[in-house]
Amino acid sequence: MLRKFLLISLLFTVPLLGVAQHMGVSEEQAEADAADNAVESALQNVQQQEEKTVDDTTEIVSEVNLAKDYAAPQKYIIGGVTVSGVKYYNSDQIIGISGLNVGDTVSIPGDAIAQAGKKLWGNGLFSDVKFSATKVVDDKIYLDIYLQERPRIISWDVKGIKKGDKEELTGMLHIRRGAEYSEYFKQNSIGIIERFYLEKGYKNVKVTAATSPDTTVGNGVRLVFEVDRSEKIKVAEMDFEGNQEITSGSLRGAMKEVHRKRWYKFWQSTKYIQDKLDEDKTSIIAYYNEKGYRDAKILGDSIWEISENRVGVKIKLYEGKRYYVRSVEWMGNTKYPSDLLDGILRFKRGDVYDKVTLDKRLNAIEEASISALYMDDGYLFFRIDPTEVRIDGDSVDLEMRISEGKQATISNIFIKGNSKTNEHVIRRELWTRPGDLFNRTLVIRSVRDLAQMGHFDPEKLEPQVSPNPADETVDITFAVEEKPNDQIELSGGWGAGMFVGTVGLILNNFSMGRIFDKAAWRPFPSGDNQQLAIRGQTNGRYYKAISTSFTDPWFGGKKPQSLSVSAYFTDQNTNYCSYGFFQASDQSMKVVGASVGLGQRLKWPDNYFTLYTGVDLQRYILKDWSGGFVFKDGTANNFSLKAILGRNSTDQPIYPRKGSELSFSLQLTPPYSLLNGKKYEPGMKDSERYRWIEYHKWSFRTAWFNAIAGDFVVALKAQFGYLGMYNSKVGTSPFERFDVGGDGMSGYQLYGVETVGLRGYENSALTPNEYASVYDKFTVEMRYPFVLSPQSTIYGLAFVEAGNAWHDLKKFNPFSVKRSAGFGVRLMLPMIGLLGIDWAYGFDAPPGKTEPHGSQIHFIIGTPF
Numbered sequence: 001m002l003r004k005f006l007l008i009s010l011l012f013t014v015p016l017l018g019v020a021q022h023m024g025v026s027e028e029q030a031e032a033d034a035a036d037n038a039v040e041s042a043l044q045n046v047q048q049q050e051e052k053t054v055d056d057t058t059e060i061v062s063e064v065n066l067a068k069d070y071a072a073p074q075k076y077i078i079g080g081v082t083v084s085g086v087k088y089y090n091s092d093q094i095i096g097i098s099g100l101n102v103g104d105t106v107s108i109p110g111d112a113i114a115q116a117g118k119k120l121w122g123n124g125l126f127s128d129v130k131f132s133a134t135k136v137v138d139d140k141i142y143l144d145i146y147l148q149e150r151p152r153i154i155s156w157d158v159k160g161i162k163k164g165d166k167e168e169l170t171g172m173l174h175i176r177r178g179a180e181y182s183e184y185f186k187q188n189s190i191g192i193i194e195r196f197y198l199e200k201g202y203k204n205v206k207v208t209a210a211t212s213p214d215t216t217v218g219n220g221v222r223l224v225f226e227v228d229r230s231e232k233i234k235v236a237e238m239d240f241e242g243n244q245e246i247t248s249g250s251l252r253g254a255m256k257e258v259h260r261k262r263w264y265k266f267w268q269s270t271k272y273i274q275d276k277l278d279e280d281k282t283s284i285i286a287y288y289n290e291k292g293y294r295d296a297k298i299l300g301d302s303i304w305e306i307s308e309n310r311v312g313v314k315i316k317l318y319e320g321k322r323y324y325v326r327s328v329e330w331m332g333n334t335k336y337p338s339d340l341l342d343g344i345l346r347f348k349r350g351d352v353y354d355k356v357t358l359d360k361r362l363n364a365i366e367e368a369s370i371s372a373l374y375m376d377d378g379y380l381f382f383r384i385d386p387t388e389v390r391i392d393g394d395s396v397d398l399e400m401r402i403s404e405g406k407q408a409t410i411s412n413i414f415i416k417g418n419s420k421t422n423e424h425v426i427r428r429e430l431w432t433r434p435g436d437l438f439n440r441t442l443v444i445r446s447v448r449d450l451a452q453m454g455h456f457d458p459e460k461l462e463p464q465v466s467p468n469p470a471d472e473t474v475d476i477t478f479a480v481e482e483k484p485n486d487q488i489e490l491s492g493g494w495g496a497g498m499f500v501g502t503v504g505l506i507l508n509n510f511s512m513g514r515i516f517d518k519a520a521w522r523p524f525p526s527g528d529n530q531q532l533a534i535r536g537q538t539n540g541r542y543y544k545a546i547s548t549s550f551t552d553p554w555f556g557g558k559k560p561q562s563l564s565v566s567a568y569f570t571d572q573n574t575n576y577c578s579y580g581f582f583q584a585s586d587q588s589m590k591v592v593g594a595s596v597g598l599g600q601r602l603k604w605p606d607n608y609f610t611l612y613t614g615v616d617l618q619r620y621i622l623k624d625w626s627g628g629f630v631f632k633d634g635t636a637n638n639f640s641l642k643a644i645l646g647r648n649s650t651d652q653p654i655y656p657r658k659g660s661e662l663s664f665s666l667q668l669t670p671p672y673s674l675l676n677g678k679k680y681e682p683g684m685k686d687s688e689r690y691r692w693i694e695y696h697k698w699s700f701r702t703a704w705f706n707a708i709a710g711d712f713v714v715a716l717k718a719q720f721g722y723l724g725m726y727n728s729k730v731g732t733s734p735f736e737r738f739d740v741g742g743d744g745m746s747g748y749q750l751y752g753v754e755t756v757g758l759r760g761y762e763n764s765a766l767t768p769n770e771y772a773s774v775y776d777k778f779t780v781e782m783r784y785p786f787v788l789s790p791q792s793t794i795y796g797l798a799f800v801e802a803g804n805a806w807h808d809l810k811k812f813n814p815f816s817v818k819r820s821a822g823f824g825v826r827l828m829l830p831m832i833g834l835l836g837i838d839w840a841y842g843f844d845a846p847p848g849k850t851e852p853h854g855s856q857i858h859f860i861i862g863t864p865f
Helices: 002-008 034-070 091-098 111-122 162-173 183-198 248-254 272-288 337-345 356-361 368-375 423-427 440-453
Strands: 074-084 103-109 126-137 139-148 151-157 206-213 220-228 235-242 295-305 309-318 324-331 383-392 394-404 409-416 462-468 473-479 487-495 496-508 532-539 542-551 563-575 576-578 581-583 590-602 609-623 634-648 658-668 696-709 714-725 737-740 753-756 774-788 793-806 818-829 833-842 854-861
Touching: 074 126, 091 111, 091 139, 103 111, 103 206, 111 126, 111 139, 139 774, 183 206, 183 220, 235 295, 248 272, 272 295, 272 309, 272 356, 295 774, 324 337, 337 356, 337 368, 356 368, 368 440, 368 714, 409 423, 409 542, 440 462, 440 473, 563 793, 714 737, 714 753, 737 774, 737 793, 793 833
Parallel strands: 074 139, 151 220, 235 309, 324 394, 409 473, 737 753
Antiparallel strands: 074 103, 126 139, 206 220, 295 309, 383 394, 462 473, 487 496, 496 532, 532 542, 542 563, 563 590, 576 581, 590 609, 609 634, 634 658, 658 696, 696 714, 714 774, 774 793, 793 818, 818 833, 833 854
């Protein structure tokens, strides 16, 4: 009877519903959001059903064998094990998982085969498991394991959502072609999609999943998620209860994430997201603590529905009394005296007990604080515990308990993530060295200088500090994420019957030292942080220009001193081609020039200062030229010396949040008219007067950046320029003058003119009729980023601007300015550079006009100051 049973069916069939380990999403993550209770409940029901199925199956096995011969189980030796029904898995691996080996002795009925079934079922790969005996010879039994594999996902899609959302969800779901499909997989995926939209404010989102057989692959399915986002739930009202000392308006202002909907605050987020509301509750308590209310707490909150997609929020508060500092005592400080620490803490008797400011002055990393003071001198293991030793009425006695610890020495510095930039190039930018004492400020400075290189994503530059208390050392890892920053310029257009084209290439991480290494051309030698730029421009026969430049920021490789070399040539004539008709001319103007300069980092006043000195030489060759130049025939030479004293402490070049820029420059020529003995009379030919150009040119520029709330940045800018002369009989130089107004883009220049943009006015609109030798400009910008990534940086801005230009210094009036205001957007693409568009309104009339200049659209290329 038993043998007959074995020939038919030996054990059980078990349906399989899935395991979390193949999902890439843990069950603990699914429990993270209270709004996912429904999904979590479904997952738990699935798991409970799986466990119940295993228990029931074990009982069924027992009942079947009891009906046969439970009292006298038979022992058999496994003679062989085969596997059937599988397509994607190796039979030997499956047999190994089962634990059934040839030669093993098993009892029928017994636990061995039942345990083998549980192992295969628990692996989570199959939806059906069957054991059967194919034959029994004497005391040997031959077993077959039949497995039905789970359906495989051949294709999948999410419908009812935007393309951008689908791209984000693709990275979150981790669904791959050929992955097993199960109910657990479906519920988890639905949970991920729902959480995604819940965090965006879609509280009524509904997600369903459906499968259909794939006709091209056996046991394959097509999976489709349908998403009904409904409308976002927004906060219409935000009320408070229990606040007597702090106004509701102030509390709303303290909230950073959730705001009530008001049309005049269109930039604020009004989405109702519980997690964000919880964050704002913490911000409210911090605000109370900042005002001295140490006992303030949230008693509860309530939400009520105003309409289908609008809710109101009420937060109930307990304020408590306001506290004041009565005394501050220091304990454990041996390195620094208490008076010095008091000067940093700046809390005295009678001050409001502001716990937020207290914590900042004790522990702030990037600002002056007690912790910063110690860590800048190697005390990485420093700890401070502010203790309220006595509360007396509304007065607090504080005791600052310090554990200074030992000084930590830097043991190792690791660089990770650089595949293009050479490691020694990164290391030379670091201000920390193995063997030095740990210094918090120098670590921060190192991060800043790496960001200024422009090769790495500044949002991902965070040093990893790994203390080793046992040997009083520390390891520092600078993990970088490289981004493309070489730029290609390729533009062309048709106008006035001629083609205008520009081709340019800027390699920002070039390596001149590897140009003869064939393996380095991928596609260009790179990795040494040198810059090579080549640019050509033409509109056919009329105008041609080519320029090239090279910069090595560490010339010689040992010190941060830069070498800059550039050369350029332009050729303009009156040859003209219009709609196929060509007219030749001998009139021409050619300009050839070159410059070389050296820059170095200074140690005084501080190491953010740099000094650049250079030599420029230009030669202008004119032949019967009538293009608005000061003379028609002859040559003019411009030989000048330039010095620029600069300071740059901004945290990154593309979207700075803090720091400042300062530049003071002087460019001058020799005073030829005072040395050559010539008489510069009114009738003197201009070709002779300007054979050697003379001038002195002064420029001042400054910018200051500060993040006032998160990534919301205010930028203040000012600049001034003056072009002076040595000899009034020679007059102001026709070169190096200022052209003020418009977008600040110069296009091609035939001779030296410095273009100064002032939005809200047309190009050159503010330049006096003849020329401008002095100007000023002031700008206030408010910036907010939309995208900060290695692939692109996008931010919006609003601005007010004012400036003007004057014929000479005697007429200069810094308060007589032309005003404008507007807004715009900037897009930084690594391969192209910075692009932008601004709308601005000029409030004043430019020279020669009587009406305000009005509305203007400006297209921006590059980074104007």
